[in-house]
Amino acid sequence: MTDFNAWARERAEHFERCAERALPPENRLPWKLNEAVRYAVLDGGKRVRPLLAYAAGDIVQAQSEALDHIALALEYIHSYSLVHDDMPCMDNDTLRRGKLTTHRKYGEAMGMLAGDALQAQAFFELTQCKLPAEQVVSLVKLLSAAAGAAGMCGGQAVDLLSVHTKPDLETLTLMHRMKTGAMIRAAALMGLYAGQQMPSAMLIGQMTAYSQAVGLAFQIIDDILDVTADTEVLGKTAGKDEADDKPTFVSLLGLEGARARARAEHEVAMQALAAIEEAGFAGKTERLAQIADFIMSRDH
Amino acid sequence: MTDFNAWARERAEHFERCAERALPPENRLPWKLNEAVRYAVLDGGKRVRPLLAYAAGDIVQAQSEALDHIALALEYIHSYSLVHDDMPCMDNDTLRRGKLTTHRKYGEAMGMLAGDALQAQAFFELTQCKLPAEQVVSLVKLLSAAAGAAGMCGGQAVDLLSVHTKPDLETLTLMHRMKTGAMIRAAALMGLYAGQQMPSAMLIGQMTAYSQAVGLAFQIIDDILDVTADTEVLGKTAGKDEADDKPTFVSLLGLEGARARARAEHEVAMQALAAIEEAGFAGKTERLAQIADFIMSRDH
Numbered sequence: 001m002t003d004f005n006a007w008a009r010e011r012a013e014h015f016e017r018c019a020e021r022a023l024p025p026e027n028r029l030p031w032k033l034n035e036a037v038r039y040a041v042l043d044g045g046k047r048v049r050p051l052l053a054y055a056a057g058d059i060v061q062a063q064s065e066a067l068d069h070i071a072l073a074l075e076y077i078h079s080y081s082l083v084h085d086d087m088p089c090m091d092n093d094t095l096r097r098g099k100l101t102t103h104r105k106y107g108e109a110m111g112m113l114a115g116d117a118l119q120a121q122a123f124f125e126l127t128q129c130k131l132p133a134e135q136v137v138s139l140v141k142l143l144s145a146a147a148g149a150a151g152m153c154g155g156q157a158v159d160l161l162s163v164h165t166k167p168d169l170e171t172l173t174l175m176h177r178m179k180t181g182a183m184i185r186a187a188a189l190m191g192l193y194a195g196q197q198m199p200s201a202m203l204i205g206q207m208t209a210y211s212q213a214v215g216l217a218f219q220i221i222d223d224i225l226d227v228t229a230d231t232e233v234l235g236k237t238a239g240k241d242e243a244d245d246k247p248t249f250v251s252l253l254g255l256e257g258a259r260a261r262a263r264a265e266h267e268v269a270m271q272a273l274a275a276i277e278e279a280g281f282a283g284k285t286e287r288l289a290q291i292a293d294f295i296m297s298r299d300h
Numbered sequence: 301m302t303d304f305n306a307w308a309r310e311r312a313e314h315f316e317r318c319a320e321r322a323l324p325p326e327n328r329l330p331w332k333l334n335e336a337v338r339y340a341v342l343d344g345g346k347r348v349r350p351l352l353a354y355a356a357g358d359i360v361q362a363q364s365e366a367l368d369h370i371a372l373a374l375e376y377i378h379s380y381s382l383v384h385d386d387m388p389c390m391d392n393d394t395l396r397r398g399k400l401t402t403h404r405k406y407g408e409a410m411g412m413l414a415g416d417a418l419q420a421q422a423f424f425e426l427t428q429c430k431l432p433a434e435q436v437v438s439l440v441k442l443l444s445a446a447a448g449a450a451g452m453c454g455g456q457a458v459d460l461l462s463v464h465t466k467p468d469l470e471t472l473t474l475m476h477r478m479k480t481g482a483m484i485r486a487a488a489l490m491g492l493y494a495g496q497q498m499p500s501a502m503l504i505g506q507m508t509a510y511s512q513a514v515g516l517a518f519q520i521i522d523d524i525l526d527v528t529a530d531t532e533v534l535g536k537t538a539g540k541d542e543a544d545d546k547p548t549f550v551s552l553l554g555l556e557g558a559r560a561r562a563r564a565e566h567e568v569a570m571q572a573l574a575a576i577e578e579a580g581f582a583g584k585t586e587r588l589a590q591i592a593d594f595i596m597s598r599d600h
Binding site for chain 1: 434448453
């Protein structure tokens, strides 16, 4: 098995080629919208959600083309959420990954439409999976629930309303479970639906445990890096979250407490993978373990 | 058979009860988002898209619960598009149907999120249809294609870019086919997928012809009313479109030419229904005919 970084790079490049082909070309009507949509998706990020779907697919010997459609759908939703998040009425960001944000490059109206079109395109993409129709319906259900009011959008709404309040640990955890956790959970579960048949209740249960733990660990590490990357690497005395008086796992648990909590979530994820391995899937969860390790060890 | 107005009113009231039940309650987290989502959907409009789906369902003896889910999904997409359309970066409207627009009442960020959540909810709603899974997948495909870059969002983008240009009749027609026509077509076709089995190619073909003609007639009548309602009823010399130098079917064809074109589209719709009646569905298309008549005769 190749090392994690080589695999992740290869998968991200493969994803990029799939997206290049799947997205409507810039020279086709509505050309400006298509251009904005491609700009929002292509050449971006680590593709964490696709990586999770591909890795989960290993367990069920998933159909590789179906996984590609799932990866595209996940990243369309993630990309649209970033485009809308960057707009003036939300975070009002000018740059993302060193490029102008979509609305700064194409205007706010086109930015909003590009996001809206991407969300529709995500669900269309799922209908292109050559899988038993029951599994496609399950995929639509998982993704729409994760993206909507009970998931990502709902988490953003809770976040909006919690500005200048002091949420407790339970509320903070719930907010993150919805805002980023729901889509990370959907990514891991959707990979399981790309096999020859519906996944077992055991697989769904353990993968839910794995992905919820990984999603939370991801957010805790984010909060830790906001403090440590500033103080230790950049030499600043405090991070952006603290300056913004934003509640984080570090502000609620302290730096050591947050680190301990992240390690505990990592341990939960590993136990879930061990249970899957023992249930007849020996050697099938290595990439998922590597993703969990990567999330713990990342430094930016 | 009850008269059209009584039927349309009964269906709209039935839809309202379905939406009341289906939408997440305001007292459940994320409560402010749920409140905005309910505000955007409830107590609004003539529900033309649900009416088309219900009427099309008559042809195939559709499952009534499945039709309700389809009607909800259609109206969630339509409602979200109105919420986003009303925002400052688009039309910047303060009132809609005598109420404050969603973003004016809940703020721009919450308005955008409510629209985003509604789009996700539309696809979730389709997964709740107790129909053969192949038909549910077809419903997701129809709705996502109609809502996205090749349909509604694409039409809005073409409209945005055509400001201060002089589109010819072909471009104007294409823009409307995408912007409003795609969702009207989807509404009529989706009703056909709520039966016991996949609709025949004949039904799909004739219903496509019917719905495209009805969608175009709807827009032409809109353009005619903008002129005649002003000059004849309100006593103004010219309508808003002309004042805005906005290309319309009236500006391109003249008032009489536009009326003739609307009559021709109505005739196309009626021929499609006649073909369906003759193919073994005698007496099943009356509501669809009434909808076409209603669209021709409306005065506001």
